[in-house]
Amino acid sequence: MIGKLLSTGFSLATLPARLTFRSVRALAMTPAEVNRLLSEMRDASDQAVQEIQAMLASVDDEMGRKTAHLSNADKRLAAQLALQAAEQHLSMAAINVLRALWLTRHSTPALPPGRPDPHP
Structure with a gap:
């Protein structure tokens, strides 16, 4: 989901x-x-x-x-826990995206230096 x-x-x-x-x-x-x-x-x-x-x-x-049996106080507590978990997951997802970008940028071989054109 x-x-x-x-x-x-x-x-x-x-x-x-x-x-x-x-x-x-x-x-x-x-x-x-x-x-x-x-x-x-x-x-x-x-x-x-x-x-x-x-x-x-x-x-x-x-x-x-899933929450039909919970009181309003229980639902508020569950909402706080869900938000904390989401924050941790999103933070790790952001870090993983940055890692993937870094790895992608640094995994491509550098282009060899250009050769001067022998026929200018």
């Missing part, structure tokens, strides 16, 4: 950039291509809305069943 949430969050976070790219690409399109692009964008938007609604309904259903 957390993976799905992060995936959806990432997808939503990158949506403006993807829409900008598609908008720029649309400037050089024929009317038929623009209509197809707009249809694809509507479909992608509808799909994102459906995924978010399904995820929220799933969380609501799961938590409703």
